[in-house]
Amino acid sequence: GAVVSQHPSRVICKSGTSVKIECRSLDFQATTMFWYRQFPKQSLMLMATSNEGSKATYEQGVEKDKFLINHASLTLSTLTVTSAHPEDSSFYICSAGGTVKSSGANVLTFGAGSRLTVL
Amino acid sequence: AQSVTQPDIHITVSEGASLELRCNYSYGATPYLFWYVQSPGQGLQLLLKYFSGDTLVQGIKGFEAEFKRSQSSFNLRKPSVHWSDAAEYFCAVGRNAGGTSYGKLTFGQGTILTVHP
Numbered sequence: 001g002a003v004v005s006q007h008p009s010r011v012i013c014k015s016g017t018s019v020k021i022e023c024r025s026l027d028f029q030a031t032t033m034f035w036y037r038q039f040p041k042q043s044l045m046l047m048a049t050s051n052e053g054s055k056a057t058y059e060q061g062v063e064k065d066k067f068l069i070n071h072a073s074l075t076l077s078t079l080t081v082t083s084a085h086p087e088d089s090s091f092y093i094c095s096a097g098g099t100v101k102s103s104g105a106n107v108l109t110f111g112a113g114s115r116l117t118v119l
Numbered sequence: 120a121q122s123v124t125q126p127d128i129h130i131t132v133s134e135g136a137s138l139e140l141r142c143n144y145s146y147g148a149t150p151y152l153f154w155y156v157q158s159p160g161q162g163l164q165l166l167l168k169y170f171s172g173d174t175l176v177q178g179i180k181g182f183e184a185e186f187k188r189s190q191s192s193f194n195l196r197k198p199s200v201h202w203s204d205a206a207e208y209f210c211a212v213g214r215n216a217g218g219t220s221y222g223k224l225t226f227g228q229g230t231i232l233t234v235h236p
Contacts, residue, residue: 006162034222043209043226044163093162097222108222110155112162 002028004096006111013084014119021079021114023094028107030096033077035069038091038113050077074098084118091115121146121212125227132200133235140195140230142184142210151213152193153224154184158206166208169193180204205234 003026013019023033032051036044048064050056050071058064066088068080077096081088093113100107122145132138144150151170155163167178174186184195193210208231211224 032222034224043228044224046223046225049223091160095163095222095224108165110163110165113160115160 002100002105002107002109004030004094004109004111006094006114008114009112010115010117012117012119015085016083018080018082019084019116021081021092021094021116023077023079023096023111025075025096025098025109028096028098028100029074030077030098031074032097033069033071034095034097035067035077035079036093036095038093040091044093047079081116084116086118089116089118121150121214121225123210123212123225123227125208125210125230127230128228129231129233131233131235134202135199138195138197138200138204138232140208140210140232142193142195142227143191144193144210144212145191146212146214152184152186153211153213154178154182154193154195155209155211156206157209157229163209166195200232200234202234202236205232207231 005024035047038044047062048056048058048069050069052071052074056069071077091113094111097108124143126141153168154166157163166182167176169176169186176184182197186193207229209229210227213224
């Protein structure tokens with residue numbers, strides 16, 4: 001249980017285009033979603049936190065107009081990288097926090113990540 | 120603000136040998152502590168976590184970690200390493216704020232584990 005599906009796993013796009021990454025909780029209600037970015041050979045850095053139905057809270061230094069986060073339902077959050085440039089190439093990972101319906105347990109689960117390459 | 124330090128960037132051990140990965144944290148209150156493992160190009164798998172209670176935590180794949188408040192440490196151990204354990208390991212600290220707000224994690228730099236046959 002407590003599975004998070006993230007896709008696409010890999011995406012290549014041209015500079016200036018926008019890319020959307022989806023993060024879905026499959027068997028629990030994700031009241032909070034977290035988006036992280038991981039550059040090669042580096043650790044994960046939190047970009048933003050979103051609660052269902054509310055605006056995302058961005059970490060210092062993260063451009064909210066460039067990284068659009070939507071959390072419109074308890075099972076889906078999306079990250080859109082707008083006007084992507086080569087420096088946005090990175091590994092983006094979501095995590096979802098919520099409650100498993102069947103057990104009532106609180107969970108925090110990571111997606112498998114999405115590797116974005118901007119040419 | 121919280122921070123996490125993993126002093127060892129790269130560790131090499133022989134298969135069957137014991138393993139200890141170090142993690143030190145800085146946080147003003149009682150932390151939520153985690154260890155994750157990441158294989159190349161993959162997401163994160165939770166090995167174990169500490170919220171409260173017994174300071175020796177058992178996890179999956181034979182891993183355990185011990186929370187030592189006096190040393191601000193949460194070192195990961197395994198008595199006998201398998202070749203499949205080769206991966207990158209991340210220690211993380213989450214805010215103790217109840218609900219799932221502890222999911223706002225700060226990660227250490229990671230430790231790459233290489234296992235020799």
